[in-house]
Amino acid sequence: AGDRRQVLGFLGMAVAFLTIAAPLHFRLEATTLAWAIEGPVLLYLGYRYRYHPLRLMAAAVLLLAGGRAFAVSFPVHSALFSPVFNPIFGTAIAVPIAAAVFAGIHRRNGAPTAADQAIMNAAVGLAGAAALVFLTVEWSQWFEKAGAAAGAAAAYGRYAVGFRIVLWTAGALLYFLAGLRFRSRPAGMTGLGLLAVSLVMALFSLGDYRAEPYRAVLNVRFLAVLFEIAGLFACARLLRIFPERSVPGAGALSVPLSGAAMALLLALLSVEAYNYCFEFA
Numbered sequence: 001a002g003d004r005r006q007v008l009g010f011l012g013m014a015v016a017f018l019t020i021a022a023p024l025h026f027r028l029e030a031t032t033l034a035w036a037i038e039g040p041v042l043l044y045l046g047y048r049y050r051y052h053p054l055r056l057m058a059a060a061v062l063l064l065a066g067g068r069a070f071a072v073s074f075p076v077h078s079a080l081f082s083p084v085f086n087p088i089f090g091t092a093i094a095v096p097i098a099a100a101v102f103a104g105i106h107r108r109n110g111a112p113t114a115a116d117q118a119i120m121n122a123a124v125g126l127a128g129a130a131a132l133v134f135l136t137v138e139w140s141q142w143f144e145k146a147g148a149a150a151g152a153a154a155a156y157g158r159y160a161v162g163f164r165i166v167l168w169t170a171g172a173l174l175y176f177l178a179g180l181r182f183r184s185r186p187a188g189m190t191g192l193g194l195l196a197v198s199l200v201m202a203l204f205s206l207g208d209y210r211a212e213p214y215r216a217v218l219n220v221r222f223l224a225v226l227f228e229i230a231g232l233f234a235c236a237r238l239l240r241i242f243p244e245r246s247v248p249g250a251g252a253l254s255v256p257l258s259g260a261a262m263a264l265l266l267a268l269l270s271v272e273a274y275n276y277c278f279e280f281a
Helices: 005-025 028-048 052-071 087-108 116-150 153-182 184-204 220-241 248-279
Strands: none
Touching: 005 087, 028 052, 028 087, 028 248, 052 087, 087 116, 087 153, 116 153, 116 184, 153 184, 153 220, 184 220, 184 248, 220 248
16 A cells, blocks of 8 residues: 555556446447546545546546547437437436536545646536537437428528527526636636627527518517527626626626627617518518
């Protein structure tokens, strides 16, 4: 027990054997799931026995699981399916969940070194981003296949666009609120980044015109972009109310966020009026 290098050597070999055992024994889906579970477990053991190299190994295993989730276990469906409640999506979403647990274990133990802090921050951001990517791909495929089966591809396409905007805006707000609640800079920065992505989605949706019977205001695009505008205003307001809890230096973003919300509202109303009048021209 006194020979630290020998102990760490055995731990390293154990991690290597655990990692390569999964693809030898399980199917592809189970391999990704096994690696996703292995990462947080090894991290817990690394803190439990105060072995920093084991914590680094745990991060490597989780990174391996993430790479496999995108390369092999990505949620791709060839026929109409039940969204979310299926083994393919369940395997993929296990990796972001594991990353969130991974970050929680680091936070609970104080992430004592600079490497631990960096890994924790990366896990916080990647957990949310990967989860949103998987959810977006899953539901986009379902809207496409369900629309084709129902003979209403255009209508389901509009639902897909609106769903993506609402999903990313809601994810951004949840991260931003978590950053304020727990005074977490990584969560706050992730929330702002996700909000920027949802803003780009909203802007692109304004140019998506379909020559079909058009109901001004009472349509999916208008309501989805309006939700984005509300999210921008909410973040701007929270930055003004809780400047001491926000990301350092992010208080200055309150005015640009409000300005972006106002500009998007003006653009939305303009496009809405144009599309409605174009229908009756």
